[in-house]
Amino acid sequence: MQGWHSWLVRIWDGLTFGVHRRQIRVAEQTGNAEALTTWMDRKQQAMREHRARLMELPLMLMGLLKVVVVVLLAMAVLIPLIAALVWATGGDGIEVFRWCRDTLRWIFDAIAFVWPWFVVSLPVLFVVAGWREGRRRGKPPLLYDAAVRPRKRPSGIIPKGLLPEARPRGLEPLTF
DSSP states (O other), X not given: OHHHHHHHHHHXXXXXXXXXXXXXHHHHHHTOHHHHHHHHHHHHHHHHHHHHHHHHHHHHHHHHHHHHHHHHHHHHHHHHHHHHHHHHTTSOTHHHHHHHHHHHHXXXXXXXXXXXXXXXXXXXXXXXXXXXXXXXXXXOOHHHXXXXXXXXXXXXXXXXXXXXXXXXXXOOOOOO
């Protein structure tokens, strides 16, 4: 659960400029005017860049469509040209078309074979990826943590709140 929560938080932060908003809030609370103006400028710049990327998206899709069309047209020209050259050199030009057909059939058969395995394993992969992200980012529950990794109690350590300079007179340091 913690891994998926981490993903959702990161997605939400990315969509809503959450990092910038948090830094602006911290700058406002601390009264740091310089940091506030810096983070406000950064947020505005990030919003402008985000809008620019969204405006370029249809152009990118059109470019991709152009590339696909050019590749298909090139294949439609090159395959018959190669078949004609094979025929002109005394070979069977139809074999080129058969080879292309067999190659495409092999590719589509490989995809058809792998696709069900991928679809079936996708939920398992998603669960494993969420578990790994949770281990990397999250904190295990206290009961689980204590049961799996029992902690050794250190001896002779002064808690942070009772350092010698901050300790009242006459109070001995706590030891475990």
